[in-house]
Amino acid sequence: MQKAYSNKKIIFTLIAPGLLMFVFAILAPICLSVYYGFTDFSGLGAYQFIGFNNYKELFGDRNFWMSLRNSLLLAIGFICIQHPLAIITAALLDRMGKRAEGFFRTVYFLPNVISVAVIAYMWKFIYNPNFGLLNKMASALGFSGKTNWLGSGMAIWSVLIVLIWHGFGWGMLIYYTGIKNIDPVLYEAAAIDGADNKQTFLKITFPLMMPVIKINVTLAIISALKQMETVYLLTNGGPGNETQFLANYLYKQAFSSFRYGYGNSISVIFVIVCILATQVLNKIFPKEE
Amino acid sequence: MEKKRHFTPGKIVMWIILAVFAVIQIFPLIWLVNHSLANNNEMFTSGILVMPETIRWDNYVTAFVDGHFLLYLRNSLLVNILAVVLVLLFSVMMAFACTRMHWKLSGVVMGLILMGMMIPIHATLLPNYIIYDKLRLTDTLWALLIPYVAFSLPQGLFLTSGFMRSIPKEIEEAAVIDGCGIYRVIGVIIFPMLKTSLVTVAIMTFLNNWNEFMMAMTYLSSPTWKTLPFSVLEFTGIYASNYAVQFAVMALTAAPMVIVYLCLSKYITEGVAMGAVKG
DSSP states (O other): OHHHHTOHHHHHHHHHHHHHHHIIIIIHHHHHHHHHHTBOOOSSSOOOBOTTHHHHHHHTOHHHHHHHHHHHHHHHHIIIIIHHHHHHHHHHHTTSOHHHHHHHHHHHHHHHHSOHHHHHHHHHHHTOTTTOHHHHHHHHTTSOOOOOTTSTTTHHHHHHHHHHHHHHHHHHHHHHHHHHTSOHHHHHHHHHTTOOHHHHIIIIIHHHHHHHHHHHHHHHHHHHHHOOHHHHHHTTTOSTTTTOOHHHHHHHHHHTSOOHHHHHHHHHHHHHHHHHHHHHHHHHSOOOO | OOOOOOOOHHHHHHHHHHHHHHHHHHHHHHHHHHHHTSOTTGGGSSSSSOOOSSOOTHHHHHHHHHTTHHHHHHHHHHHHHHHHHHHHHHHHHHHHHHHTSOOTTHHHHHHHHHHTTTSOGGGGHHHHHHHHHHTTOTTSTHHHHHHHHHHHHHHHHHHHHHHHHTSOSHHHHHHHHTTOOHHHIIIIIIHHHTHHHHHHHHHHHHHHHHTOOHHHHHHOOSGGGOOTHHHHHHHHHHTTTOHHHHHHHHHHHHHHHHHHHHHHHHHHHHHHHHHHHHO
């Protein structure tokens, strides 16, 4: 039996297809990015090696820091707005009884199954100054209704709202599952001891949810770093670079400003930032089994 | 059978809070569908929802025909189903080799692939564009399928190897002693035992890739293999000033997944919850 389990040929055939795809689509491109990151390639024609110049420029690039700041803002938005609301909703939902729970869960998660392309353009219309939903609602409430939601100064908040809105159902669902996994005996015991709803939530639900909260916070920070699609369609980083995110910025540099080499150096830093963030978060929130 | 219902004030407040969130999540979508049925001038009136004088189904006809709906839907289905099948197959094969079989590099390979979960898709857009261009893979199915599979594989491997560790070894070991080959063990014993877990992997893979359009936009230029999001993306150019038609194409392209979701919502939400908590 040992022999069958250490047959090199079989192991090779089991590993090779997946590994090849991984190397071809992820590992090799990243190595190529490192290579192009040291050049001034425009995307066409000849190029030269310029050493670390791209990286030097990048660390002095306002838009690079702006992208990181926006990721940070988004992460804070997720953690301080989306997640508390999601936890409260999940805790309330837990008490509603089967039918209502199924209904609300379905509704909350619905935006997540709709393509980001549709979501982004829908919100672009919601923010539209002429026929957008928001301005119509504002004027119905007696305001001027002429706000330029995607204009300078406002745009980043409008982008954050879309992303917080879109991810709400996903976060809620995970918290809801976490709450469902809490042993009901604990609630019964609390009820016998005369605990009220608030006490039950703070003393039982919340502490027992900590592992799930840690997972969700990690996911939120990573997805804030990786944000691209919605921003690309909603503002493409504009006005100026106010709503820029790393992924969008590298894409813009390569395909709109024809600075393919510089774009690749951003890619490399982007990968490093994501790996570092994941490692740091795993250190802060070690997985308990 | 009739259950008594107690509507305490607390319960009513809970209902109201949940309903408010439900409205916030769902109203933009209702607004979208509503506007898709109006004519273009009606949406500049002051009401929040439009009462169209005649319901403009023809917006949907335009969306359906000029949005290449059937072609793009076929492409989306094809590439996503292929991706799911390959991810499941490769995940189980690799998970078996890494958790059950004995070889020196098993930890290294597993660690390498799992590192893929940290790597952002967007960091590969620029180099892959050059690679696919050189290999003449742009505008082919492969340009989508390969990265879709590769980027879903780390999570697939992570989930399946987790599940695989939790199923007992004795059954398969008995089969191997009786002379059953490894491939058959995987196909006949492992796959059926992992069935429910694989549903989770399939749902996560499908949801992620169904919504993907950055790679498709970068690697494809002709309509041959474009996927469903392109119906929406292209309309903003063609029908720049006809907003009603743009609303219709958005509602139309969202419809297939919404319908599938409403039918399978229990499985989808459970699958996502399981995948996300474990992953």
